[in-house]
Structure formats: C-alpha cells, structure tokens
Amino acid sequence: MWQPDRLSKQPLYQQIADHLERRISFGEFPPSSLLPSERKLAEKLGVNRSTIVLAYAELRSLGVIESHSGSGTRVSKHKWGLTPRHTPNWHRYVEGGHFLPNLPFLRRIREALEQNRSLIDFASGELGADISPVAEINQLMSQDYYTEYLGYDNPQGFLPLRKSLVTYLDTYRNIPTTESSILITSGSQQSLYLITQCLLAPGDAVAIEDPSYYYSLPMFQSAGIRLFRLPVDRQGINPEDVRTLYKKHRIKMVFINPNHQNPSGVVLSPERQVELLNVSSELGLPIVEDDPFSLTTYNGIPTPPLKSIDTFGSVLYIGSMSKIAASGLRVGWMVAPRSVIERLADARQQMDYGLSVVPQRVAAQFLNSPLFEPHLERLRMRIQSKRDLLVTSLRKELGDMVSFDIPEGGLHLWCRIKPEVNESRLLEECIRRGVIYVPGSVYGSDSDYVRFTFARAREEDIVPGIAKFADALNTVLNDKI
Missing domain, CATH: 3.40.640.10 (Type I PLP-dependent aspartate aminotransferase-like (Major domain))
Structure with missing residues (x-):
C-alpha cells in the first residue's frame, strides 16, 4: 500500500494529492466515484486529518474532485467526462526546472513587506525615496526627448x-x-x-x-x-x-x-x-x-x-x-x-x-x-546621517549585547549578536513588532549575525525601529531562560 514519504521535501498533503490525481487519471477512481472520507483516509495513511483536508482542497482547486454536504467527496464527472482530460499539474512543473527559488528567509522577508507596507525596513538593499534623486529624474523625464x-x-x-x-x-x-x-x-x-x-x-x-x-x-x-x-x-x-x-x-x-x-x-x-x-x-x-x-x-x-x-x-x-x-x-x-x-x-x-x-x-x-554631482554630495551626507542614527540607537538599546565595525561607506551595518539566539524566532518576533532586517545566515554566516540596511528607512523611523528590534531580541532571549 502506498504511503507518503516523510523524508521528502515535498509537503505530505501535496504527495497525497499527486498520488490521488494519478489514480484518478489511471481510472482507478472513475468519474462520480466516491472517495474515502477525510478521517478514513487519514487513518489509512497515518497522517493528520488536516493533511487530507489540504490534499482534497488542492484537488478541488484543480477541478478533479467535488465535495457536497451529505454526499461526500467524489471524482468530478464534468471534468473527466467519458474521456478523462487533464489540467497540468503545475506543482510538478514549479518544483521542476533547474533555476532554484530564493532562500526561505528572503522569501519570508519579501512576503512580510508585501503584506505590511508599514514595516520599518532594514532589509531592502536600496535607497529610500527621501534620498533618491526623484526631483532630478522627474525634471529630466519631463523634457521632450522621445522624438x-x-x-x-x-x-x-x-x-x-x-x-x-x-x-x-x-x-x-x-x-x-x-x-x-x-x-x-x-x-x-x-x-x-x-x-x-x-x-x-x-x-x-x-x-x-x-x-x-x-x-x-x-x-x-x-x-x-x-x-x-x-x-x-x-x-x-x-x-x-x-x-x-x-x-x-x-x-x-x-x-x-x-x-x-x-x-x-x-x-x-x-x-x-x-x-x-x-x-x-x-x-x-x-x-x-x-x-x-x-x-x-x-x-x-x-x-x-x-x-x-x-x-x-x-x-x-x-x-x-x-x-x-x-x-x-x-x-x-x-x-x-x-x-x-x-x-x-x-x-x-x-x-x-x-x-x-x-x-x-x-x-x-x-x-x-x-544635477549628478550635487546629488552625490547630498546622498553621502544623508546616508552617513542615517548610519550615525543607527549606530547610536544600537549602542543605546543593546549596549554590549551587540558588536559591529562602523562602516565608512555603503548602505549596510553588519552586526553580531553576542548571546546565542534562534534567528527564525527573532525574525518573526521583529516582524510582529513592525520591523524587518536580513538574518546573517542568508550570507553564509552563523545565526548570530544580522544585516541592517540604513538607506531605505526614513530617519525618523530608525530609532523606533531599533527599539522594536531590541524588544524582540530580549523577548526571544528571555523565553530561553
């Protein structure tokens, strides 16, 4: 009897959905035939009922099965008809190919920034709108040169x-x-x-x-x-x-x-x-x-x-x-x-x-x-000001708990957290409080490093942002005691 592979990187629910789709396509479950209940299939496969709920939801989204109150879950007769017709299993394609997805932490950071635009952003490695040459670019683009x-x-x-x-x-x-x-x-x-x-x-x-x-x-x-x-x-x-x-x-x-x-x-x-x-x-x-x-x-x-x-x-x-x-x-x-x-x-x-x-x-x-040279001069002055705010805030809020060298250029501060900390937990605690950064393991370092980018955040957000980070760090450390 088939069983899901618990050592596979593919989620259990997806393995089950793929397995059922194959059996349906091979005719083992003809159109309109009744499938096992969520509870019975969960017992048979040795998984939680919630896993079967997800698997069935996946098949319903593909139009492979239908669920109706009082009549259970059945193979769709409208999709398959007399000659079964297949919707591509896009999950197999997504998981195939040779170009790998971003690292999980980077995907989580992107997701958090999309879901909450008000996050204080120490993660994005780019200039903030307040120090970009917006007026200069607008001035150039307003000229008539599209001839x-x-x-x-x-x-x-x-x-x-x-x-x-x-x-x-x-x-x-x-x-x-x-x-x-x-x-x-x-x-x-x-x-x-x-x-x-x-x-x-x-x-x-x-x-x-x-x-x-x-x-x-x-x-x-x-x-x-x-x-x-x-x-x-x-x-x-x-x-x-x-x-x-x-x-x-x-x-x-x-x-x-x-x-x-x-x-x-x-x-x-x-x-x-x-x-x-x-x-x-x-x-x-x-x-x-x-x-x-x-x-x-x-x-x-x-x-x-x-x-x-x-x-x-x-x-x-x-x-x-x-x-x-x-x-x-x-x-x-x-x-x-x-x-x-x-x-x-x-x-x-x-x-x-x-x-x-x-x-x-x-x-x-x-x-x-x-316009270019004056912009560079203003840019250097503004990002140095932001760097100084970040350094002062880190020293005030965390003192000897962190160590770092002060950069003389660039947009980033590389910071070591001296107490051992769970970086996944710390990132989630920070997101919950409204601040985000990049964990050090993204760059191949140990989990006790973080990268703060100070060019994206507004100056007025840097001090409260580091206060939120310090609060999250103390919460994670105290939970270990």
Whole structure:
C-alpha cells in the first residue's frame, strides 16, 4: 500500500494529492466515484486529518474532485467526462526546472513587506525615496526627448549611455575604457547571471567572499557552480587564500565586492588589491569586481577599484545606478574585453532583445547633467546621517549585547549578536513588532549575525525601529531562560 514519504521535501498533503490525481487519471477512481472520507483516509495513511483536508482542497482547486454536504467527496464527472482530460499539474512543473527559488528567509522577508507596507525596513538593499534623486529624474523625464523611433536597440545597450559611461568611469572610477567594451544590463544581477551562464559551466568552482551577498544568489547553484569561500577580515580577503583554493579546487573565477562589501562594509586594502591582481595574473584567473557602493564613501574619496589598477586585463568590472540613484531605473553595466562583451551581448539579445531605451536615456542624461554631482554630495551626507542614527540607537538599546565595525561607506551595518539566539524566532518576533532586517545566515554566516540596511528607512523611523528590534531580541532571549 502506498504511503507518503516523510523524508521528502515535498509537503505530505501535496504527495497525497499527486498520488490521488494519478489514480484518478489511471481510472482507478472513475468519474462520480466516491472517495474515502477525510478521517478514513487519514487513518489509512497515518497522517493528520488536516493533511487530507489540504490534499482534497488542492484537488478541488484543480477541478478533479467535488465535495457536497451529505454526499461526500467524489471524482468530478464534468471534468473527466467519458474521456478523462487533464489540467497540468503545475506543482510538478514549479518544483521542476533547474533555476532554484530564493532562500526561505528572503522569501519570508519579501512576503512580510508585501503584506505590511508599514514595516520599518532594514532589509531592502536600496535607497529610500527621501534620498533618491526623484526631483532630478522627474525634471529630466519631463523634457521632450522621445522624438526617436523606440525600436530594438543595439544589444550592447544605448550608445549615448555607453558614451556617457566612458566619461563617468574615467572621471569617478579612474577606469579608462571605450563604448565597445561596455555592456548595459538591467542591474548588477543580470551581469552576474550572464557571466554564470556564458563564461562558466556546470561543475566549475568559483571563489566568493565569506560572508557574501553572492551566497544569497541561487543563480550559482542553479547553474551547477560550486562555491568556495574566502574569509573576510578588516582588510578584506587574503589573496593567499585565492591561491590555496586554486591549488585545492581549481577554481575558475573569483567574485568579490571589494569596496564597502555587502554585508560586512569592509574595504579591500590597497596592499591586498595589488597582491590579489598579482595572484590573479600568475594563475590566469579572472576576477569579477562588483562595485555598487564606492561613490557612497562618506568622505567623498572612494578607494580606487581593482579595475583602475588592472594592467593584466584580469578584471570584469560591474557597476549600477541602483545604489547611487534609483534601483527602479534597472540600469547597470559591465566593463570587459571586447570578445567577452560581444559574447554576453549575444546571449542577452536572445533573452530580451535588449533593454528599454527610455531608462537608458534618462540615466545618460542624469550622468551628463549638472544635477549628478550635487546629488552625490547630498546622498553621502544623508546616508552617513542615517548610519550615525543607527549606530547610536544600537549602542543605546543593546549596549554590549551587540558588536559591529562602523562602516565608512555603503548602505549596510553588519552586526553580531553576542548571546546565542534562534534567528527564525527573532525574525518573526521583529516582524510582529513592525520591523524587518536580513538574518546573517542568508550570507553564509552563523545565526548570530544580522544585516541592517540604513538607506531605505526614513530617519525618523530608525530609532523606533531599533527599539522594536531590541524588544524582540530580549523577548526571544528571555523565553530561553
């Protein structure tokens, strides 16, 4: 007799629903035939009655069965008729495929933010409306520039934007390049996706920082990429660890976020930058440098990117408008050898025929306009103010219960909770009180770390938000006693 697999990741009710649907489709339960009652089937399969209730509800939603008061649950005669006809079992398709869903904590955070828009948001890694260049973007978009034909554009991206980026990268990041060596993408994540799909193969090993934003991206696992970690200290990764991983695992590529790293806020020291490039050239090992936060350095003097001192052509450089302007523009870029750009542009054209010209035109105008530099100055001042509020609040509310290094740029504060705590319970307690953040395990760390993003929340919400977090933490800790 068939029994559900209690070790399977698939819920019991779904296993039962799938099993019954198969038996119905095979004719074991003809149209209009009576199915066992919920109680009897629960006893037969050794599960709770509520599990059978869910299984039957699933089959009813597909039109496979019908339930009527007083007459029990029967196979639908209208759906199957004389010749059974099948509605696709979408659960099997959803659970199939090779592209993995987001991590459970990230799905829970997204769900909570959708359900309660009033949550104080220390989770979303983007700028708040109060520090985004909303007025500047509106001013640019109000101008009459929609005079050209809005057809498919060059797969590398809107040429005027690529020309603007040549100037921007030279002026702000000391990276000399040409428009033919730039690919426009819909943010940094698409750049990473294209790299994993086009330049790597299933089974390849790559190195990422520990902790790391990359650890939270299922695209690596979906592509069959094996991840190996490079510990991050206060000077960033140790280049000798790259050499060790290469010897042990033959890593094919290194992914780093060296300036105000997400989530730790650490900056790779100039000495280690040079050493990393030397190791890379010695091993012929490409480096992917994701650099979204450099221009947020609060003193206005950002650390030069690896790409600016890359004399070997080892670095693929990724940037974005998301952390310095507006994530909704969905404009990012990659600087790479022309052969790489052409390969990735071809792949991206197969995906979406290129990005919309409209946001690319807005981004180009913003980079070229006299509005850009004043916005950067205001942005640095405002996010530093928010950082200071967060630091002061954490010290006041939690004191020695937490420890952290104060970041000198970026949008995040990486915080260690000294008492051992159940991070699932803590997150739920925080959501219940109206505040949300990202647990440290999302980035591959132990459960005693949390990441607070201070750029999204309004200044007036930061102090009460940390008070709510402290209240939730104390509740969880006291429940253990």
